[in-house]
Amino acid sequence: MLLPIADFADLSANWYKILDPLLAKARVELWLYCPKTAEPMISGNKWMKLQYHIKLIQQQQYRGFVTFGGAFSNHLAASAAAAELFGIPATAYVRADSIDQQNPTLQFCLAKGMTLIATDRQTYRRRQQSDFLELLALRHPDCLIIPEGGSSALGVRGIAGLNLNDTPAGPADVIATATASGGTLAGIISASKQQNTGTAQTQILGLAVVNDASLPAKIKALLKAKADHQAPWRIIATAPDQRYARCAAEHIDFCCKFALSHNIALEPVYTGRALFKLYQMIAAGEFAPGSRISFFHTGGLQGLAGLYYRQLINQQQYQILSAATVG
Numbered sequence: 001m002l003l004p005i006a007d008f009a010d011l012s013a014n015w016y017k018i019l020d021p022l023l024a025k026a027r028v029e030l031w032l033y034c035p036k037t038a039e040p041m042i043s044g045n046k047w048m049k050l051q052y053h054i055k056l057i058q059q060q061q062y063r064g065f066v067t068f069g070g071a072f073s074n075h076l077a078a079s080a081a082a083a084e085l086f087g088i089p090a091t092a093y094v095r096a097d098s099i100d101q102q103n104p105t106l107q108f109c110l111a112k113g114m115t116l117i118a119t120d121r122q123t124y125r126r127r128q129q130s131d132f133l134e135l136l137a138l139r140h141p142d143c144l145i146i147p148e149g150g151s152s153a154l155g156v157r158g159i160a161g162l163n164l165n166d167t168p169a170g171p172a173d174v175i176a177t178a179t180a181s182g183g184t185l186a187g188i189i190s191a192s193k194q195q196n197t198g199t200a201q202t203q204i205l206g207l208a209v210v211n212d213a214s215l216p217a218k219i220k221a222l223l224k225a226k227a228d229h230q231a232p233w234r235i236i237a238t239a240p241d242q243r244y245a246r247c248a249a250e251h252i253d254f255c256c257k258f259a260l261s262h263n264i265a266l267e268p269v270y271t272g273r274a275l276f277k278l279y280q281m282i283a284a285g286e287f288a289p290g291s292r293i294s295f296f297h298t299g300g301l302q303g304l305a306g307l308y309y310r311q312l313i314n315q316q317q318y319q320i321l322s323a324a325t326v327g
């Protein structure tokens with residue numbers, strides 16, 4: 001049965017206050033915002049980034065959509081789940097030499113009926129170039145092309161609909177999130193102006209999980225039409241050498257301890273890595289005592305199975321992270 005789009009997400013009452021000796025010592029309040037959806041695979045930032053694409057497909061009667069992602073991409077898993085739920089044929093160009101049928105993310109996408117096309121790195125790099133997009137439009141007539149990560153103007157608009165500023169204890173001084181393709185951060189920035197009341201401005205922190213010198217330019221391009229909407233924002237590297245597949249032991253350890261202490265699941269590629277960096281900043285006294293931080297839990301937990309499959313986390317770590325019930 002297909003789900004009416006309006007019933008899909010419940011964005012209320014998803015705040016969790018984190019109580020921790022480090023936070024108490026620094027006198028910093030930390031709130032996690034964990035949006036819930038009817039389908040766990042479309043969790044975190046994924047539904048917000050996809051929803052206006054789905055609406056456009058339905059309104060303009062596109063035949064389907066085409067999108068892009070790595071072989072363990074959260075965006076691909078979420079897109080495949082949404083495609084099945086809303087009855088939309090979907091094709092994905094996957095950055096991989098071949099489609100590994102044992103890969104849990106790709107297995108899930110195939111089970112949801114998504115067509116997967118293995119794409120070598122050189123071709124994949126062309127995914128935003130206009131000549132390549134023209135070719136795809138010919139190859140997939142009447143299909144909407146959704147950029148990697150869902151980071152388009154529509155994705156930004158979806159994220160901007162979230163109110164990450166008003167925690168249950170009052171307005172946040174800082175809003176932080178993991179950032180990769182930039183759509184989530186751009187959405188938070190574009191929402192922030194309406195939420196600022198003219199007193200001290202909320203700071204927005206993008207905790208970058210990959211080394212990408214072009215990220216600030218990408219975010220500015222996504223914000224272009226709304227240049228007057230910019231609250232102060234910064235991008236902060238989470239580690240000196242950041243690659244998606246690299247899972248540092250300290251990030252995995254942090255995620256496990258966090259899951260055991262708070263019953264909130266993180267994964268070490270996005271949310272765990274970002275929150276680890278935020279904790280380091282808090283410990284270093286980078287936030288004034290009395291600060292209230294809102295952290296957007298962007299989901300991505302489907303990626304845990306892929307980390308275990310590649311033996312980047314061991315069985316015990318996988319069990320601890322999968323057992324936490326929030327996230």
Ligand SMILES: Cc1ncc(COP(=O)(O)O)c(C=O)c1O
Pocket residue numbers: 044045074075149151178179180181182183184185270271298299300301
């Ligand atoms: C779990 C998770 N968190 C954060 C991000 C970063 O979001 P963005 O690509 O919009 O910067 C992603 C990628 O979409 C993700 O999968």
